[in-house]
Amino acid sequence: MTTDSIGTPQQLRDPDYTPPLAKAIPLGIQHVLAMFVSNVTPAIIVAGAAGFGFGSNSPDFPELLYMIQMSMLFAGIATLFQTIGFGPVGARLPIVQGTSFAFIPIMIPLVAGKGVDGLAALFGGVFLGGLFHACLGTVIGKIRFALPPLVTGLVVTMIGLALVKVGIQYAAGGVPKIGTPEYGSLQSWSAALVVIFVTLGFKFFTRGMLSVSAVMIGILVGYLYALMTGMLSMEGIAGSWGNAAAFSLPQPFKYGFEFSLAAVIGFCLMAFVSAVETVGDVSGITKGGAGREATDKEISGATFADGIGSAVAGAFGGLPNTSFSQNVGLIAMTGIMSRHVVTIGGIFLIVCGLVPKVGAVIRTVPIEVLGGGVIVMFGMVVAAGISMLSDVDWNKRNMVIFAIALSVGLGLQLEPGAVQHLPDTLRILMTSGLLPAALIAIVLNLVLPEPLEPEATEEISGGLAHTETAPG
Template identity: 80%
Template sequence: MADTSLGTPEQLRDPNYMPALVKAVPLGIQHVLSMFVSNVTPAIIVAGAAGFGFGSNSPDFPELLYMIQMSMLFAGIATLLQTVGAGPVGARLPVVQGTSFAFIPIMIPLVAGRGVDALAALYGGVLLGGLFHALLGTVIGRIRFALPPLVTGLVVTMIGLALVKVGIEYAAGGVPAKASGAASYGGLRSWSAALVVIFVTLGLKFFARGMLSVSAVLLGIIAGYIYALGIGMLSFEAIGQSWSRAAAFALPQPFKYGFEFSAAALIGFCLMAFVSAVETVGDVSGIAKGGAGREATDKEIQGATYADGIGTAIAGCFGALPNTSFSQNVGLIAMTGVMSRHVVTLGALFLILCGLVPKVGGLIRTVPIEVLGGGVIVMFGMVVAAGVSMLSDVTWNRRNMVIFAVALSVGLGLQLEVMNLAPGAPNALQHLPDTLRILGASGILPAALIAIVLNLLLPEELASEATEEISGGMAGHK
C-alpha cells in the first residue's frame, strides 16, 4: 500500500511528481539495493569463465575490478536514459536498468578460458548487438506477435536452467577449485557459507517487511560475508589489500579492450536482443499498470526499447556488459506505490557515483565465491521461476505442448551434452562451423529459434484438438 505521507494518490501515480528530497533519496537508494547484487554478478561470472584470477595479487585483479566498476557506472547511465530521456530515447518512467543475465549463456562460450584476449570480440558483440537492439524499437510493436508467453517463458526458463550450474559450482568452492581437483571443493566449509546466505535471504524475504524484504539477497550476502570472516575463509588482510590496490576515483576508458568483429558474438547478441526487448516491454507494462493503473503507451514502449539498446551499445564501448530493465524493481514500484521517475533518477546517480569509485568494486571483489554462490543460487532459481510463471499464461493444448516439448528437448539436450564433456572431447556439434557451434552450445538460441518457427508455422487448428495422444491419456483425469 502506498504511503500517503509521500503525496496524494494522484501525485504518487504521476511519473513527473517529485516527493520531498528527504524521502526521495532513501526511496532511490532502495531501488539500488534491490538490484545491486544482480547487477554486478554477471561481470564476476564472465570474468570467472574467462579464467581471471580472483585473488587481490592476481594479475587479472585490475580487469575484474574494472568490469565491476563499469557494471555499476553504466547501469546508472542506462537508467538515466530511461528516466530522464533524450529525444525519442527513454520511457520517461521509473525503469531501473542493470546488467542482463539473459546474455550470460551466450557470453560464457565466447570467453571460456581465453582471458583478456577474448574481451575484444565480446565487447564488439555488445556494441553491435546494442545498436541492433535499439533498431528493434522501430518495430517492437509489430514483432510482439512472434513472441507470445510460450516462447518468452521457454527462453527465460532455459536461461535460468543454463545458469543454475554456476550457482552450485560457486557454492561448492568455485570453478578454479573444481578444475584443479582441490580437496576443499564441495567441502562443508564452502557449503556452510552458501547456506548461511540462502537461509538469511529466505528468512528476510518471507518474514521481514519493507526494505529488509526488498534487499534480502544483499543482506543475505552481507551475513555470509561476516560468517566467512568468522570462520577464517576471508581475512581482514585480504580486504585491506583489495581496498589499497583500488583507486579512489577513476574514469571509464573507451575501447579499453579493443574492438573485434566476431560472427558468433554478433549473431548471439542480436538474437538475444529480441528476448531482452520483450522483457523490457513486459517490465514497462508492469510499471504502468502497477504504479499508475493504466496501460503503457506505444511511445513509452518504443522509448524504453531505444534506451535498452543505446545503453547497451554505450556500455560496450567502455567495457560494460549488456543492460536491460530489472524486473525486481517493477515489483518494488507496485509495493511502494511511488511512480516518480525522479526517485529512480536519484538511485541512478548513486550507481554512477559507485561506478566512479573503484574502491567499491574492490570491496565487492573480496566477497568469497562460496558466499556469492549462495546469492546466485537464489537469483538464478528466481529466473527459472519467472519463466515458469510466464508459462502459466499458456493454454496447454496439443499444439503448444508439441512446440514446448521439441524446443526444450533440443535446447536443454544440447546444453547438457556440451556442459558435461571434458575439454577437447567430441561433442554433438563438433562438425559445425565455429560460429554455429558456439551459438548452439548455449542451447537457448536453438530452443528459441525452434519455438518461434514452430509457433508461426504450426496450424492453429491443432489447438482445438485433445491432448490425450501427447500426455499418455492422462489429460482430463483427476
C-alpha cells in the first residue's frame, strides 16, 4: 500500500490523524460494509422469535422496521461513544460498535411467541444490563483472571452452537413455515446455497474490500437470485418501500419498561463475556494498527462505552452493542489507525438509522437468503470459540471443567423440558444453556486446584481408552 496520498507511516498509526476526506469517507464506509449484515441480523432474529410477521402487510411490520432502524442508529451512536468519547467513556480508538450476537440466546426465551408484549421486559433488561456493563469499566482489569480462554472460548462456542439452528431454519424457509410442505424445499435451499458459495468465493479468491465484504456480497447476489426465480417480486419491494417513512426519530421507551429478574440477571451475566470480548478487540486494534499494547485507560474507556451504548439503545428499543471483531481485521489490512475514519462510518450508520426506508429494503431480503449468510456468520462464531480454546492447556482438570459445562449447557438447550418445574425466572436462565455453562466453567475454574506437575492424560476415542504421558 502506498501512503503518499493518505499519510506517512507514522501518521497512519496515530488514532488522532485524519486522512484527506476524499480518502477518509470511502474508508469509513468500508467499515460499515464489513459489519452491516451482522449488525441488523440480531434484530431480525429476535423479531422472528417474538412472532412478528415479516410481510409488508403484516400488522407487526412497523415494529420489525423499527428494530432494524434502531440497530443501525445506535450502532452508529455507540461507535461515536468509542471514537470521540466523553469523560471516561470511550477508548478514543477506531472501534466499530454493533449489535451483539452474544445476547441472542438470552433474548430468544424472553420474547418467544409473545409478540410486542415481550419487548418491555427485553428492553428493560437491555437498559439495566447496559448500566451494569458500564460499571465493569471500573474493574475490568481486576476480573479478567476469572475469565481465561477456557471460559471465554467455551462461552463463545456455546453462543455459536445455540444459533446454528436458526441459520438452518432460515435457509429451509423460516420459522413460520416449519411443518409445511414448502419448508426445506429445493428452492429455499438453492437460495441459501447461492449465498454460501458466493461468500466463499469472494472471501478466498479476492482481496481487499471484496474479501472483507464477502457475506454482504453473497447476500446481494442471493437477493438477485431470489428476484430472478420469483421468490421475491418487485411489487413486494415497492410495497415495503412505500409503507416506510422517509424519516423517523427514535421514541424513548416505545415498548414500555418492565423489570424482569430473568432479563436483568441474564444481561448482567452476559455483560462479563461481552466485556472480555471488547478487551480482546481493543488489544487487537492497538497491536495490529499501532504495534503496541492497549493501555488500561483505553480498555476501561472501551468497556464504559460498551455499557453506556447498550443502555442508551435499550431506552429507545435497540439491542445490546459491543465492539465488532471483523473491523479489527480491516484496520490491520488497511494499516489506517485513524479513529476519525471510523467516526465517519458511525455517522453513516446514524443517517441510515434515521431513514426507515433503508430498513424496509433490508427487510425485503428473503429469509432463505438471509439464512445462507447466517449459516456462515454463526459458523464463524463457533470457529472463533474453538480458536480461543486452542490456547487452553488441555490437562485433566480443564477437560473435566469443559466437559461438565458443555454437557449441562448444551443439554439444557436441546431439552428445555428437563427444567419445566423450575420457577419462570430460573427456567428462562437455565434453558438458555449459555448461562449455566458459563457459571459452571467460572466456578469450577476458580475452585478446582491446578495440577502441581505434568500428569498422564486420558484420551478416549471410539469407546477405547488408553493413557499417554503428557509432554513435559
